[in-house]
Amino acid sequence: MLSFEKLVSETAQQLEKEHPELGTEAVREVLIDVGIDDMLRDALPAPQGRLLVHSLQVTGIKQHANGRTEPFRYERVLGTGLWAWVGHNGSGKSTLLGCILYALTGSDSGIPKRIRPWLREVLVQFSVGELPFTSRIARGDDGLKGGIYRGLLTHEQLELGILDAAAQFDGKEDLRDSIDRFFLQHLGITTLRWTAHGAEKDDPDLHAHSTTWRTYATAMHIDDDSYDYLIIDPAKGFGRQDRKILEMMLGVEQSRIVSEIQVQADFAKEAYMRARTRLGGRRSNIEEQIITLEKEAREVAVALDLIQNGQSVVADDTPSTNRREERAVLLAKQNDLSEQIGSLNGQRVAVERDLLEAEREKIALQEQTEVEYLVNSLIVTRCPHCEATVNVDDRLSHERSAHVCHVCTQPMQRTRTQADMHTIMRERDAELGSLRGTLKRVQTDLVALTQALNDARALSGILSKELENDVMQARQGFNASYATLLVRKGQVEGQLEQLRASAAEMHAEQVEIDAAARWQIILQSAADIADGTVFETNEDLFKQLGALVVSLARQFGVPDLEEVLIDEKRYVRMCQDGMQFSHGDLARSERVKFKVAFHLALMLLQVRQGIGRHPGFLIIDTPGTAEVNEADFVAMTKDLATIHNIYGDRLQILLATARPEALAHLPLGVAVAVGEDETFF
Amino acid sequence: MIEQLTWFERHVARLLVVLYHGGRPVRSLLEGETRQFDSVWELQRFDFWVREPGHLALALLDTASADDVERRATVDRMLLDDGLDTHRVALPGASYNTLADFDASVSFLTARALVADRPSFTRGKNYAHQIVLESAGIAFTERLLAECPSFAWYRQQCETVAAYFTQLELIDLTLMPYLAPELTPIQASSARLAGVIRNRYERIFGNTEHVVV
Numbered sequence: 001m002l003s004f005e006k007l008v009s010e011t012a013q014q015l016e017k018e019h020p021e022l023g024t025e026a027v028r029e030v031l032i033d034v035g036i037d038d039m040l041r042d043a044l045p046a047p048q049g050r051l052l053v054h055s056l057q058v059t060g061i062k063q064h065a066n067g068r069t070e071p072f073r074y075e076r077v078l079g080t081g082l083w084a085w086v087g088h089n090g091s092g093k094s095t096l097l098g099c100i101l102y103a104l105t106g107s108d109s110g111i112p113k114r115i116r117p118w119l120r121e122v123l124v125q126f127s128v129g130e131l132p133f134t135s136r137i138a139r140g141d142d143g144l145k146g147g148i149y150r151g152l153l154t155h156e157q158l159e160l161g162i163l164d165a166a167a168q169f170d171g172k173e174d175l176r177d178s179i180d181r182f183f184l185q186h187l188g189i190t191t192l193r194w195t196a197h198g199a200e201k202d203d204p205d206l207h208a209h210s211t212t213w214r215t216y217a218t219a220m221h222i223d224d225d226s227y228d229y230l231i232i233d234p235a236k237g238f239g240r241q242d243r244k245i246l247e248m249m250l251g252v253e254q255s256r257i258v259s260e261i262q263v264q265a266d267f268a269k270e271a272y273m274r275a276r277t278r279l280g281g282r283r284s285n286i287e288e289q290i291i292t293l294e295k296e297a298r299e300v301a302v303a304l305d306l307i308q309n310g311q312s313v314v315a316d317d318t319p320s321t322n323r324r325e326e327r328a329v330l331l332a333k334q335n336d337l338s339e340q341i342g343s344l345n346g347q348r349v350a351v352e353r354d355l356l357e358a359e360r361e362k363i364a365l366q367e368q369t370e371v372e373y374l375v376n377s378l379i380v381t382r383c384p385h386c387e388a389t390v391n392v393d394d395r396l397s398h399e400r401s402a403h404v405c406h407v408c409t410q411p412m413q414r415t416r417t418q419a420d421m422h423t424i425m426r427e428r429d430a431e432l433g434s435l436r437g438t439l440k441r442v443q444t445d446l447v448a449l450t451q452a453l454n455d456a457r458a459l460s461g462i463l464s465k466e467l468e469n470d471v472m473q474a475r476q477g478f479n480a481s482y483a484t485l486l487v488r489k490g491q492v493e494g495q496l497e498q499l500r501a502s503a504a505e506m507h508a509e510q511v512e513i514d515a516a517a518r519w520q521i522i523l524q525s526a527a528d529i530a531d532g533t534v535f536e537t538n539e540d541l542f543k544q545l546g547a548l549v550v551s552l553a554r555q556f557g558v559p560d561l562e563e564v565l566i567d568e569k570r571y572v573r574m575c576q577d578g579m580q581f582s583h584g585d586l587a588r589s590e591r592v593k594f595k596v597a598f599h600l601a602l603m604l605l606q607v608r609q610g611i612g613r614h615p616g617f618l619i620i621d622t623p624g625t626a627e628v629n630e631a632d633f634v635a636m637t638k639d640l641a642t643i644h645n646i647y648g649d650r651l652q653i654l655l656a657t658a659r660p661e662a663l664a665h666l667p668l669g670v671a672v673a674v675g676e677d678e679t680f681f
Numbered sequence: 682m683i684e685q686l687t688w689f690e691r692h693v694a695r696l697l698v699v700l701y702h703g704g705r706p707v708r709s710l711l712e713g714e715t716r717q718f719d720s721v722w723e724l725q726r727f728d729f730w731v732r733e734p735g736h737l738a739l740a741l742l743d744t745a746s747a748d749d750v751e752r753r754a755t756v757d758r759m760l761l762d763d764g765l766d767t768h769r770v771a772l773p774g775a776s777y778n779t780l781a782d783f784d785a786s787v788s789f790l791t792a793r794a795l796v797a798d799r800p801s802f803t804r805g806k807n808y809a810h811q812i813v814l815e816s817a818g819i820a821f822t823e824r825l826l827a828e829c830p831s832f833a834w835y836r837q838q839c840e841t842v843a844a845y846f847t848q849l850e851l852i853d854l855t856l857m858p859y860l861a862p863e864l865t866p867i868q869a870s871s872a873r874l875a876g877v878i879r880n881r882y883e884r885i886f887g888n889t890e891h892v893v894v
Binding site for chain 1: 766797821
């Protein structure tokens, strides 16, 4: 069991090794300062109340797509045990469950957006423990109004206006706050706090959040959209809200103290980190400035000494030598580049010339192809000199018979054909393509080399200018330099004086930061120890919950599940065939069944053994319509019927399902159903 | 000589087109319609401007003024044609061989009764021969122009030269004064001329955006 003195001594003991400067008194002082001693003293168990809905009444005006309107009124009397709505998708069963949650939490997220404007009044009669109440939310032209009134009242009684209001609201925000306050008070539930950074970009601060009644209400509502409320998956990380809900529902009384120490530790850490970052940046900046200025002060003093002793200010010519060497390298590079460019230019001219020749050759070939045969078909008919006629027939017949030319007596040769010409043409085309490619490459290389040459020239120009300046500075004597150096000496000394004063101020700030660091370390250690102690104290409770979940989940269709462990971080781990896995590893349908089992177990633990603060009220909305097979759904329905038979007088379960086979297994009188074309309202 | 000229038939064909378009038309009862050049020298010079489209463009621009619409249109056509450098017909031998040697070509055509090479009785060393495209030669050239589409370019070039030949005749081709100041005759024999022509065109007529190929 956690006590203040135990927490102080264990925290001091843990910190002894790494932070011996933090003794028991320092730990006690910090924990008292944040009010942990008072909280532990005041942590008394509060009374637990059971929630039971007696009736639901919804009135409104339907708005059809064609513009037609139609008033409606739905009413159903409920009581302890199991109650069900069986109807197809769109019949309105989930909307009715959403209306009950609306009246009990102030949140209308369970009602489809399309339906919300239809509603005029939602009236839910309920009791907390032995006390009867009626929650009424009415929507008029002037907004939402209503309240929670003592007694089980009808619409007509409420209209008479003689009311004893336990909570009253006017407007949406007021509605939620009023209902929150009412249920936290009447169900004996306290708020728990946790911290988180702002989600907005311009709000990086750490904020403390508190659990509300709406947060806890997630433990009494299972819908189809999410499978992991309360079941904290180690793969997903630390579910702070879910952990708070789980512990509150299990009645872990000292959760509030643990969460408060953790919140204080978070804030202390945040404050320490910010101060350290702020000071760290400034300090290193000031220290750097002091070092730089001290160096400059020394250099100025040396330069002044040199001038006074009649020596040149330019005592060290290393920078000039370096620049000369650099320029020499650049000039050599320029020469090399110029040579390469010259060579490439020669190459470019040659390629361009070859290309031009090849283009002309192609045109010549084209012309030759067209005229060769035509011109060669001309027959010699006379002497070109004396114009005497040549006997064409004799000449041709002689050539045909002897296969030699009648003039030179050489053997006759085959005339070039069109195909020959086309082959030559293709060769020229290939040559042209190759030359164009070469020219392009050469041009690209030229551009790159020219750019490199220009860069080198620019750089060597700058270096030459700098060298010129060096020489000019050396020649100008040191009268001007002496005056400048004296002025600079005064400036440096003034700046150093200011900076040293700032450094002293920061030293004082550093002392404060050290104190913040101590707070952070002590509170975080205390939070860890308190959390561990609370877990050890309640380990059996978590084990009981795990065992109950296993037995229910097996019946619902997760037969191989061997063990469910809730560890010191409240992570839910499962074992099957000796293997450990997490909730996220289950198939979608198994996650639905596991979720129902987990919620039922949480509620049954309270109902059967009186453990925890669960209000004994659960809404199960269309559990796994598509994912759960018929056999598993029947098993689930049968178990709900069994729970109804055994514990029906101590709890209330409201079930909505689209599967008509549920009707065969639900107890008589608990279910209402509608046909395929009907709706509930 | 025939072996020295690569693709001899192409040169013969060009000669026929030059004779057809550049020759003076003569009609006689005996020979029918013929076309004739009064000297080989005249034929060679006409042929030079046909073979050297770049030189022709530069010569036309050399004496052009900004308001010379006709000449501008002629150079526009030549720039758009994009053959200023590629259509140049280079002759074998040294670069100063400006004028073509037509001995082999004329003999070839004379033996085939398309051309007659006649002695001239006009005084002067450049006027020793008359080159006549005979009726059969005219018919053959017309057939050649109809069947060989590549030679349409020579036809167009010949028409341009013929239009300006009275001025081109006066140019001394040994000095080629129209090339200055950008080029010398030796440079012009191997360099691309299109860039120089465009620059000169822009100086006289403004931008050449409308004649970019």
